[in-house]
Amino acid sequence: MTKYGFSLLAFNVHRHGATAEPLGAFDGGTGDALPILYGILRGLQTEGVSSKDRHLKVKRVTPFGRTVRFAVRVGNSGQSSEFYDRDDEDTIVFTRNGRHIEHTTLRGVLVAPGNSVTGLLAMEVHGRVGAKTLLAPELSRRFRAFSDNHVLSIDAVADEDGLVKLLEEAQARQITLRRRGLTSDVANAVELSAEDAEAGRLELRITPGKVKQFQQRLIAKLRGEDDSTRQRLLHMGGIDFDELSVALTVGDRNTTLTVTADRVPSFVYDLARGNTPPDDDSFYREVLKTINDVVTTVGVTVGAGWDTGTWSEEALKIHLTVPQEELTHATEGKQ
DSSP: OOOEEEEEEEEEEEOTTSOOBOTTSBTTTTBOHHHHHHHHHHHHHHSOEEETTEEEEEEEEEEETTEEEEEEEEEEOOOOEEEEETTEEEEEEEEEOTTOOEEEEEEEEEEOOTTOSOEEEEEEEETTBOSHHHHHHHHHHHHHHTTTTOEEEEEEOOOHHHHHHHHHHOEEEEEEEEEESOOHHHHHHTTOOHHHHHHOEEEEEEOSSSHHHHHHHHHHHHTOSSHHHHHHHTEETTEEOSEEEEEEEETTEEEEEEEETTEEEEEEEEOOOSSSOOOHHHHHHHHHHHHHHHTTTTTOOOOTTTTOOOOOHHHHTOOOOOOHHHHHHHHSSOO
16 A cells, blocks of 8 residues: 655755845845745746656645645656556557656645745655655756845755654654665576666565664664765665665654665655545645644744735736756856
8 A cells, every 4th residue: 555645855045155044035135935936836837847757747836825835747757568457468458658657646835934044845755756856956946047046955854853852752663775776696586687687676674673773773873974874774784775764653643764875864754544645635734734843843933824825916926937048057157
């Protein structure tokens, strides 16, 4: 059964090398990040983005107070296959080629309080499928083009005190290590070609036994100041893995901690499980409740009515697109 959840990213706005400025009053008090981000999302409704075989396009955008709710269609191409009905294996009903895109619609919420220097981006996750690896860098690139070269920095939310508290209180249910591509000895054991081995996936699951002991040691290891600490977590049984995730239960909430070698730890907050995704009301209610719970911990300043209120007709018309050549020029040589 597919798990449904969401991850949280924190973002701020600043000049290169300078400190973060209030989201609703950067650039000397004249800039507001929220309508710019809203306009960029609307622009991505008409011009989707692609990176190799991954594709993203925004489907809907709705603002409420100092928040923007949206949905994106994210998918993959580059595969060829044949489909047939399970009751008639001899009849091909559809042939997929490399240009066809298999997509999933994911929801998100942007929160940008005017007086806060930190905002939050919540992104829905279906199992292993998410949109942040395409959406976050695209928002950053386009923001610079419409904000007098201010930088939009987006990072995973991983407050150290909160991380330690979570791991101390949590009950670990399962540890999973994942790797893209099979090692040569594994590929040889199952008689796969080099090409198939490269496209393969390797997954190692550890269930209770030594999990609690690993969980306690994880706190110290995640406090390491360099990437080599996290890389050692990803090395097991002579194999280097790309990702480690720990399924945790804290009280009545399930969450998943994800560790990779090249970024800070991140969490996926689990939603109610079922054969279909949670409806919009349930999804947004849970996301906003979680945001209310963590805003103080991650340094977000919110005021009354931050998630309510209507926008003017003029603001609702903001629609920001930029030619690709200008977007490339705006982001080159200005780091």
